[in-house]
Amino acid sequence: APIALDEGAWLLPGWAAAEAGRWIEGVRQVVAQAPWRVMHTPGGKSMSVGITNCGPWGWVSDASGYAYTATDPLSGQPWPALPEWFWTQARAAAAAAGYPGFAPDACLINRYAPGAKMSLHRDQDETDRRAPIVSVSLGLPATFLWGGLARTDRARRMQLAHGDVLVWGGATRLAYHGIHPLKDGVHSLLGSERWNLTFRMARAQY
Ligand code: MD3
Ligand code: FE
Numbered sequence: 001a002p003i004a005l006d007e008g009a010w011l012l013p014g015w016a017a018a019e020a021g022r023w024i025e026g027v028r029q030v031v032a033q034a035p036w037r038v039m040h041t042p043g044g045k046s047m048s049v050g051i052t053n054c055g056p057w058g059w060v061s062d063a064s065g066y067a068y069t070a071t072d073p074l075s076g077q078p079w080p081a082l083p084e085w086f087w088t089q090a091r092a093a094a095a096a097a098g099y100p101g102f103a104p105d106a107c108l109i110n111r112y113a114p115g116a117k118m119s120l121h122r123d124q125d126e127t128d129r130r131a132p133i134v135s136v137s138l139g140l141p142a143t144f145l146w147g148g149l150a151r152t153d154r155a156r157r158m159q160l161a162h163g164d165v166l167v168w169g170g171a172t173r174l175a176y177h178g179i180h181p182l183k184d185g186v187h188s189l190l191g192s193e194r195w196n197l198t199f200r201m202a203r204a205q206y
Contacts, residue, residue: 002097005158006146008132008170010097016089016136017163020189023138026083027109027195030054033080034072036111042066049118050111055082057106057202059125066125068106068202082107090134090199097167099132101206104199112142112182112194120145120155120178123200131201132169138162138197139190143180151176162187 002010016023036050039061053059057068058079072079086107094102106126110118123133137160147155149172157180160166168175182194 002167005166006172006175008168009146009172009175010167011158012093012096012165012167014161014163015093015096015165016138019089020138020163022085023089023136023197024189024195026086027138027197029083030080030109033077034058034075037074047118048112048116050113052109053107054080054086054109055105055107057200059106059108059200059202068125086197086199090136093134093136093165094132094167094169094199097132097169099167099169102132102134102199102201103204103206104134104201105204106200106202108198108200110196110198112140112179112196114184114192115181117181118179120147120151120176122174122176123198124174126200126202128201128204128206129173130169131204131206132167132173134199135166135168136197136199137164137166138195139187140182140185140192140194142182142194142196145178145180147176148172149174149176162189 144160147153
């Protein structure tokens, strides 16, 4: 059953765990076409996570800023297709959290090795902020940090485990959030890695 985290934000504990193999296989397919890469912030710092995308739109960051692009800048080709399994599962997770009709057109995939982190930020590059974001965590657990709508709001912390799904929409869709540096460990399916998929409606209307 979904657990309310904040206004409009829900945790579906372990929701993706039973079919983790299908999720992992999907990511491996994507990575075969669009390999993990390091992106740089507009400020010039390299991000510590490996990143790739699938679906009609992919999120990229470089010296000129953040953007959604239809093609992978590494290959010049369209981003790999969103596996049908991803689409139907992300849609079902959103519906389970009270957001029927979620139709993701972008899936950003992050890979964390021990020490990798994501600094406090907001996801505001999507055109229609009424759509939620669906996040699927796989592999090693991580400490998720989320604050309020102002950067200075006190941040809460929570463990995200293998198979956990977060659905973030509604009033706190633009909340600040991040991931603490990943602790070393070994996961039976992903070894010393954590993968996170975030499904978005980047351009589509919700
Ligand atoms: C809260 N990823 O890719 S997912 C990101 O685990 C990102 O890799 C983290 O933040 C990760 O942008 C956290 C959970 C998440 C995703 C989107 C949110 C939390 C959110 C949007 C608004 C508020
Ligand atoms: Fe984010």
